[in-house]
Amino acid sequence: MNLHAIRAIYLFEMHRTWRTIMQSIISPVISTSLYFVVFGSAIGGRIPEINGVSYGAFIVPGLVMLSLLTQSISNASFGIYFPKFTGTIYELLSAPVSYFEIVVAYVGAAASKSIILGVIILATAALFVPMRIEHPFVMVLFLVLTAVTFSLFGFIIGIWADGFEKLQLVPLMIVTPLTFLGGSFYSIDMLPPFWRTVTLFNPVVYLISGFRWSFYSVSDVHIGTSLGMTAVFLVVCILIVRWMFKTGYRLKS
Amino acid sequence: MMVGSLISFPRDVTTENSVRTGLMSSAISVSNLHKTYDSGFEALKNINLDIHHGEIFALLGPNGAGKTTLISTICGIVNPTSGTILADGHDIQKEYRAARTKIGLVPQELTTDAFETVWNTVSFSRGLFGKSSNPAHIEKILKELSLWDKKDNKIITLSGGMKRRVMIAKALSHEPEILFLDEPTAGVDVELRRDMWNVVRALRESGVTIILTTHYIEEAEQMADRIGVINKGEIILVEEKSELMRSLGKKQLRLQLQEERKAVPEALAKYGLELTPTGCELIYSYDAHKDKTGIASLLKDLDKAGIGFNDIQTKQSSLEEIFVNLVRERK
Incomplete structure (x- = not known):
């Protein structure tokens, strides 16, 4: 195991975050705060409680998830796409590092960043709305699992993308809609039965539901199902990355 | 440029080489190497090539002859279609860690992390190649390549020649035994070219095997011990430089x-x-x-x-x- 390499890549990526702190941390915090101001405080006061939780507090887990997903994807996809774009990837490909080590370092750094961000957003949320965390361990588990899974997903997008447009395409066209329709702002119980069934095909539903359960012990689907689905998605991502490295897909000719 | 002290790399390659003379495996050994790109273009056709320990080998050929493909394949950036490559006796695919640890690569394109500092990017390379950090070694390399006063500069602020030096520093950061220089002096002014030659010679003195590709015949003529000529993906000749000059001159x-x-x-x-x-x-x-x-x-x-x-x-x-x-x- 080339631990020096993992450390070098990890620190290099974390250093990039501090260098671009505005875009990495501050801007997601600002945009999430705006959600709280608008949906939580301004409109939220006129919306009745959901499952005994005030609307402002109800959307906190969903908003944290929204940031966690989009930031994990963009951190990881950019982290691996940029060396491909500039050509510095040659060094990574010619170095004595295994694919596993490359993934651990890049995904680890991307996940670390989004976890830090998630915690900052939670702290910000606490300033706007009263909230409680009933199952802190499950909360942390979901935070880490989601960050890792979606960083891995972002890593896949970064390898797949051959232009900046594609890099933006998946987060914008798929992930954001899935998150909004995945119960960030409502309980899927509120939907008509047909749409409720359709929604269950959206993997983000399980993340948000499970994450919300760790806060308020209320959920749309069983917590076990949520964990199981997240684990399935993680495994699928791992298999795709494995295949990509094995074949050298879009990395080596 | 201070190059003399490059010879003092903390390694004992020279003695190792003298023991190995004749019997030992080559620094690089390529057999029956083929590379056909997905587009169907056959970039390398049955390449057989042995690079000896401690020599400077110049690979000459016109544009598109396959020089860069050959180097990239040896260094693990391009997958071979068939054939085997050994670096100091280690198969570059089955024992990629052992093989790659020994190799340093300076590619042709000036690709660097524009927003990083010289110091960080060179230290990063050392870590990536599995070496524990050694600020003294990095300092020495930067000084020898006249980069020391630029160590805290972002790479984007450096001139082309300075960037080329940074890339050489990155390749040397992990103390490789085999160094590939792909067109090291392309687009570099005369003075810097002479400097580079001195660096290369000093490295050879310290026991590093050097493979360089070049367009400048003058470069090969002045530097190389042996010369290989590649054209249309085939090695058409490998010869001692002096022999080549004598027999064909x-x-x-x-x-x-x-x-x-x-x-x-x-x-x-x-x-x-x-x-x-x-x-x-x-x-x-x-x-x-x-x-x-x-x-x-x-x-x-x-x-x-x-x-x-x-x-x-x-x-x-x-x-x-x-x-x-x-x-x-x-x-």
Whole structure:
């Protein structure tokens, strides 16, 4: 195991975050705060409680998830796409590092960043709305699992993308809609039965539901199902990355 | 540039090499290597090549000949279609860690992390290649490559020549035993080119095996121990530089005439002489290694024909001319 390499890549990526702190941390915090101001405080006061939780507090887990997903994807996809774009990837490909080590370092750094961000957003949320965390361990588990899974997903997008447009395409066209329709702002119980069934095909539903359960012990689907689905998605991502490295897909000719 | 102390790399390659002489595996050993790109383009055709420990090997060839593909394949950036490559006896695919640890690569393109500092990017390379951090070593490399006063500068602020040095520093950061330099002096001014040559020589002195590709024949001529010529994906020749120069090098005798002439005199037709367009110079090409070069009889016949000359000059053909002839012959 080339631990020096993992450390070098990890620190290099974390250093990039501090260098671009505005875009990495501050801007997601600002945009999430705006959600709280608008949906939580301004409109939220006129919306009745959901499952005994005030609307402002109800959307906190969903908003944290929204940031966690989009930031994990963009951190990881950019982290691996940029060396491909500039050509510095040659060094990574010619170095004595295994694919596993490359993934651990890049995904680890991307996940670390989004976890830090998630915690900052939670702290910000606490300033706007009263909230409680009933199952802190499950909360942390979901935070880490989601960050890792979606960083891995972002890593896949970064390898797949051959232009900046594609890099933006998946987060914008798929992930954001899935998150909004995945119960960030409502309980899927509120939907008509047909749409409720359709929604269950959206993997983000399980993340948000499970994450919300760790806060308020209320959920749309069983917590076990949520964990199981997240684990399935993680495994699928791992298999795709494995295949990509094995074949050298879009990395080596 | 201070290059002399590059020889003091904390490694014992030289002694190792002397023990290995003759019997040991090559620094790089390529056998039956083929590479066909997805597009169907056959970039490398059955390459067999052995690079000896401690030598400077120059790979020459026109654009698109396969030089970069060959280097990239050895370094793990391009997947071979078939064939095996050993680096210091280690298969580059099955034992990629052992093989790659020994190799440093300076690619042709100036690709660097624009927003990083020189110090960070060079230290990063060392870590990536599995070496524990060693600020003293990085400091030494940066000083030797005249980069020390730029260590805290972002790479984007450096000139092209400085960026090239940064890339060399990155490749040297992990103390490689085999160094690939892909067109190290392309687009580099004359002074920096001389500096680079000194660096390369100093590295060789310290026992590092060096493989360089180049367009500048002058570079190969001055630096290399052996030369390989690649054209259209095939190695068409591998030879000691001096041997190559000797066996393929034609010599020319140039005679400065006393009077201008319109044509080569008929009496001298058998020598295949050339008259320069100005009519002032006669050129006789001969093989310096033959027993009879024909110079003596030519001079006699000139005298007989009453052609006087002011000056005589002989010239060995350069590697460039040899190379151009080689590539032309194979077309």
